[in-house]
Amino acid sequence: MARLRLPALLYPDASELVEDMTSPDVLVLGGGMAGLCAAIEAREAGARVLLVEESPAWRRGGNARHARNMREPHEEPTPFSPRTYPRAELVEDLYRISAGLGDPDLIETVARHAHGLSDWLIARGVALQFPEEGVLPHSRKTVFFLGGGTAMIRALYREAERLGVRILFEAEARTVDLNGRTEVLHAGRVLNIRPGATVVCSGGYQANRKWLQESWGRAAHHLVLRGTKYAMGGPLRDLLDQGVASSGEPGFGHLVAVDARSPKWDGGIVTRVEGVQYGIAVTASGRRFFDEGKDVASTRYGTWGRMALETSGQLAWAIMDARAAAHFPSPVYPPIEAPTLEELAPVIHMDPQVLAGEVREYNSILGAEPDGRRRRLEPPRTRPAPYVVKPPFRAVPFRPGITFTCYGLKVDSRARVMRLDGYPCETVFAAGMIMAPGVLGRGYVSGAALMVAAVFGRIAGRNAARLRGHGLLLPGTRS
Numbered sequence: 429m430a431r432l433r434l435p436a437l438l439y440p441d442a443s444e445l446v447e448d449m450t451s452p453d454v455l456v457l458g459g460g461m462a463g464l465c466a467a468i469e470a471r472e473a474g475a476r477v478l479l480v481e482e483s484p485a486w487r488r489g490g491n492a493r494h495a496r497n498m499r500e501p502h503e504e505p506t507p508f509s510p511r512t513y514p515r516a517e518l519v520e521d522l523y524r525i526s527a528g529l530g531d532p533d534l535i536e537t538v539a540r541h542a543h544g545l546s547d548w549l550i551a552r553g554v555a556l557q558f559p560e561e562g563v564l565p566h567s568r569k570t571v572f573f574l575g576g577g578t579a580m581i582r583a584l585y586r587e588a589e590r591l592g593v594r595i596l597f598e599a600e601a602r603t604v605d606l607n608g609r610t611e612v613l614h615a616g617r618v619l620n621i622r623p624g625a626t627v628v629c630s631g632g633y634q635a636n637r638k639w640l641q642e643s644w645g646r647a648a649h650h651l652v653l654r655g656t657k658y659a660m661g662g663p664l665r666d667l668l669d670q671g672v673a674s675s676g677e678p679g680f681g682h683l684v685a686v687d688a689r690s691p692k693w694d695g696g697i698v699t700r701v702e703g704v705q706y707g708i709a710v711t712a713s714g715r716r717f718f719d720e721g722k723d724v725a726s727t728r729y730g731t732w733g734r735m736a737l738e739t740s741g742q743l744a745w746a747i748m749d750a751r752a753a754a755h756f757p758s759p760v761y762p763p764i765e766a767p768t769l770e771e772l773a774p775v776i777h778m779d780p781q782v783l784a785g786e787v788r789e790y791n792s793i794l795g796a797e798p799d800g801r802r803r804r805l806e807p808p809r810t811r812p813a814p815y816v817v818k819p820p821f822r823a824v825p826f827r828p829g830i831t832f833t834c835y836g837l838k839v840d841s842r843a844r845v846m847r848l849d850g851y852p853c854e855t856v857f858a859a860g861m862i863m864a865p866g867v868l869g870r871g872y873v874s875g876a877a878l879m880v881a882a883v884f885g886r887i888a889g890r891n892a893a894r895l896r897g898h899g900l901l902l903p904g905t906r907s
């Protein structure tokens with residue numbers, strides 16, 4: 429039996445430890461929002477739970493570390509969310525965004541169980557933001573975490589540890605079979621874990637460039653990963669290869685425009701690019717390529733992320749003049765600045781004649797120039813459209829940043845993973861982004877990811893715990 433070196437505090441008794449490690453009642457793969465909710469629910473139901481997480485402890489929590497808010501329906505105003513957001517409206521929202529790809533059973537399940545999520549989290553130590561005390565937007569449809577997603581994740585890990593969930597960090601689930609038997613690589617050794625039930629919560633595959641390349645070609649290498657670098661999709665791929673049914677569509681992901689100078693991964697929310705609509709957007713060769721005023725709503729980050737994906741080299745620039753800065757807060761990376769467009773262009777590797785000419789043409793057609801010509805802008809520009817005239821001129825480079833992929837496992841309303849033959853895997857459950865495409869399709873609205881992760885994490889954990897000692901072995905699966 430492999431000997432494990434683990435923190436004494438979490439694992440007080442060695443013999444108990446070995447048993448919990450090799451044959452827990454419930455094995456949870458992935459320690460993000462979905463995995464934590466699953467582990468806590470299963471433990472509260474009396475199961476011996478092992479949670480396996482690939483990241484080191486200091487980087488734990490998956491993408492929830494970067495999150496701010498969670499969607500939650502409520503029929504009455506709550507201290508954390510004004511007015512009402514009836515369940516029926518949530519159902520409508522989910523049908524609209526999933527555009528026919530959301531499974532009606534799963535949508536109804538989310539809507540039914542999302543009510544009361546805040547209370548569940550608060551009872552486990554998570555603090556929420558009172559709207560009147562914070563700097564965050566007043567939201568009827570979502571609640572905000574006090575201290576952000578990192579504080580929320582810390583509270584849930586604290587609770588899981590307090591309850592006695594065994595947690596193994598720096599442990600990668602390598603293979604998972606249809607009975608949930610899993611090979612985990614930890615400290616250079618392979619552990620064979622034979623749980624009563626398994627909950628797969630390892631997220632999407634947005635960090636896996638090779639896989640993304642299958643749909644997006646070379647563009648996949650120019651995407652900025654907004655969150656965890658551990659989202660390689662190993663368990664997802666392994667289960668799909670064994671004949672598990674899928675949900676969502678390969679080749680789609682949630683994109684937003686992020687500063688091209690962002691870190692390759694884990695840049696989080698602060699790297700989003702703001703203010704494109706206050707100037708013009710050009711390709712790396714200095715040409716306008718999209719109507720900057722077309723989307724000025726909260727969906728604009730996504731619109732610019734998708735547009736940046738379409739550009740050559742997946743690199744675009746927001747060009748603004750001195751007045752634009754007054755419209756939005758200081759960005760995390762300072763814009764590149766110069767007194768004239770001709771001086772700005774070489775700094776950002778553009779032809780000065782092309783950039784200055786493009787801006788001159790734009791201003792001229794808008795009517796700012798004395799010649800007063802009125803020609804059609806191509807691409808058109810929805811008004812009001814600001815002129816780009818007042819020095820100094822500023823440039824911000826942006827690329828598509830990927831938040832999560834929209835292709836995953838199909839589950840039923842009990843969170844059981846479905847096989848291609850239409851039967852569920854009785855002992856394998858999935859929760860979070862690995863099955864969320866079955867609810868959200870290719871769409872997204874703020875706070876929906878955490879809502880789905882929490883709802884299905886809890887359902888999966890509870891149902892997995894019920895199987896204690898009754899694990900079924902499916903015929904014909906890998907031994």
Ligand SMILES: Cc1cc2nc3c(=O)[nH]c(=O)nc-3n(C[C@H](O)[C@H](O)[C@H](O)COP(=O)(O)OP(=O)(O)OC[C@H]3O[C@@H](n4cnc5c(N)ncnc54)[C@H](O)[C@@H]3O)c2cc1C
Nearest residue numbers: 458460462482490491496497601631655658860861875878
């Ligand atoms: C910048 C940013 C901001 C966001 N803001 C919001 C927001 O405000 N509201 C909202 O609802 N959503 C938001 N999201 C999305 C949301 O955070 C995620 O969709 C959600 O946290 C997914 O949770 P999950 O547990 O399913 O997956 P993940 O968070 O991806 O967690 C999966 C975990 O599994 C681990 N793992 C992966 N593979 C393995 C393996 N083979 N073995 C062991 N462990 C493995 C990973 O290390 C990770 O910890 C945001 C995402 C980002 C990137």
